[in-house]
């Protein structure tokens with residue numbers, strides 16, 4: 001008798017357990033079936049899209065661009081299928097997919113399909129608004145004394161002139177695009193918010209971050225941390241910058257205005273510390289150097305280089321990028337290499353993306369053979385790119401001798417530090433402005449912009465200025481809610497660099513250290529996107545993403 005109750009309970013538990021397992025098994029099988037159908041569709045279309053874009057970027061012909069556009073459209077169309085979305089939603093709502101790889105794919109695919117569930121007429125409207133704004137930006141020319149100047153010419157003037165009134169005219173002239181596009185941008189912002197609300201988000205900023213796997217609260221926390229770690233140091237360096245400019249323009253501190261900072265947004269540091277890095281690369285082949293370096297750390301890049309397009313050609317895209325054609329070993333980079341420090345940095349950077357893709361884990365499902373987040377692959381690329389002007393690296397690669405290395409070490413570090421700090425303050429402005437703008441597009445945006453600029457960049461608003469200066473930055477209109485990733489990438493680059501130089505590498509240049517390649521392959525590249533990015537970072541470095549190491553590397 002004593003046993004009766006426990007027996008009954010056991011039976012109940014068993015039944016519950018059995019039905020749970022069976023529900024779990026059934027749902028997981030549904031997910032497996034979904035994935036196999038999905039892969040059969042997506043793998044060929046993804047490859048077609050990547051190849052078509054590669055070809056278009058090389059030939060530059062209208063015909064190839066048309067093919068590329070069509071292939072991108074076909075790929076994007078996959079995620080608009082609402083029957084498939086409902087299936088994913090049902091599987092997700094059941095809450096019983098426990099297998100970690102299936103659960104992770106469910107998350108990623110659910111977000112991808114959710115983003116595709118917007119009424120196509122709303123999307124078409126958005127694209128039309130973006131195209132109209134884009135045309136206004138491209139047609140705009142700064143007019144100075146009846147002469148029309150391109151953006152490059154204005155940047156050149158701001159960089160080189162030492163005449164305050166000329167600078168003021170150029171800077172103010174560059175801001176005249178603001179009133180041309182501001183109202184259109186506010187309409188577009190509200191339209192994007194409408195789209196976001198239709199699929200269950202508060203606003204477009206929240207939607208963009210969440211669909212890409214970022215929590216705005218978490219990102220803001222990291223930005224706050226970086227702000228407090230860099231603020232005092234930035235105040236000190238800002239007075240060094242102001243001293244430099246006050247000498248350059250022969251004016252007192254109090255007369256320094258935003259047009260005195262050598263570019264339209266004070267997003268780059270002045271060249272207070274100069275090292276002519278180009279001269280060390282004049283007689284070098286950046287491709288050979290990069291290939292020898294990666295090979296030396298055990299990440300052979302021959303297969304990538306053999307498929308790449310490395311040098312200038314007519315019609316070809318003049319910039320650089322890296323692309324993973326099939327997530328199965330066909331990885332290529334497009335560059336326009338010349339023997340200088342810029343292209344040394346660039347080829348190290350692009351091959352950083354390249355090894356991240358190439359050394360993925362082929363046993364993982366297609367969806368998980370990707371970077372943990374776009375900023376994590378940017379971090380790897382930045383970290384390797386920075387080596388181009390790292391004097392230890394240059395020494396070990398035989399580009400300079402010990403004397404030369406000692407001579408330029410201090411200035412090259414100071415130049416990088418200044419650049420990193422100036423950029424970090426600027427990225428704070430961009431992130432916080434966009435976030436607040438999407439939360440409330442009705443507020444006084446002109447005021448919001450200058451509040452951010454004064455707070456984070458410590459520039460002084462010209463007296464009485466009330467213009468839509470925020471609208472002059474094209475990213476706000478056309479590449480929305482992405483800028484913060486550049487700064488997250490720099491932060492992670494520092495975190496990884498310091499982790500590896502402390503725990504893995506014997507020297508700060510990584511040259512010849514197979515252990516470094518092994519570390520990155522095992523801890524970063526092979527896991528792909530099987531873990532949430534912050535989980536991957538924690539597994540690889542023992543800590544979640546933190547601003548601490550960026551501050552450690554660049555704040556003294």
Ligand SMILES: [Zn+2]
Nearest residue numbers: 349353378381
């Ligand atoms: Zn990159």
